[in-house]
Amino acid sequence: MKALEKSGRTVEEATAAALAELGLAREHAQVEVLDEGSRGLFGLLGNKEALVRVSPLVDKLDTARDFLMRLLTALGFEAVVDGAEEEECLRLEVSGEATVRLIGKQGEVLDALQFLLNVATSRAVGGGKRLVVDVDGFRAKREQAVRHLALQVAEKVQRTGERAVLEAMNAHERKVVHLALQELAAVETHSEGEEPHRRVVIEPRR
């Protein structure tokens, strides 16, 4: 369903007319006032009509979930997708048979899927929170593993006084490392190298 522009004597009248034409209830629509209009002098001179644009309110999470389910079906996966709105993102959890293939080496297939879903959904809905796609809890487990590794290496750096370079990680995982170690007084972290080979360096704090 597309947006509809409608004019009327007042904003209220224009909105009501547009809603009626689209067959939408007010709570399911987004109303943008393009021109408030003016009554003119004594309602005689310089009368200007109000102009509004009314479009259906689409839910980004629902749109993304529906798109992802249809895409996975077309690709031959029997999967269930659960959606949840979180503080910083919209999370889509995929589970089902053989969905492990959607993860790939170090999550590279999962990252491709998440990237495509973000591009595709922002064309349709625009704005809103970023979509995070996870398969069988892979991201959550990987985050935990990365945090664990970071703490282990930091302990070694502290003990030996020698800097350490971690394996290449994506931006999100590097952030997990930085956050995990920022409270430690003995070490400091920064990243080196170019994507996709950017690595976190842990060294003794000077």
Next chain:
Amino acid sequence: MSMREAVEMLVRAVVEHPEAVEVTATEGERLIQVEIRVAPGDVGKVIGRQGRVIKAIRRLANAATVAEHRRVTVEIGP
């Protein structure tokens, strides 16, 4: 499974002119060749910055067929 349908869904979702999108797939025993045609102004959208979109499509397509030992090529036609 319809690789053609999956690629078409993705391409339609990223272009400005979804009505101009045409996707064909030639399915062989070891290879699926997918060819995409879009409006001239949309080629860049399908490729993406530094090829990110087309690379992601290829990666996902190949993940779906790896178990049946088939490879998928995805090209943007003239």
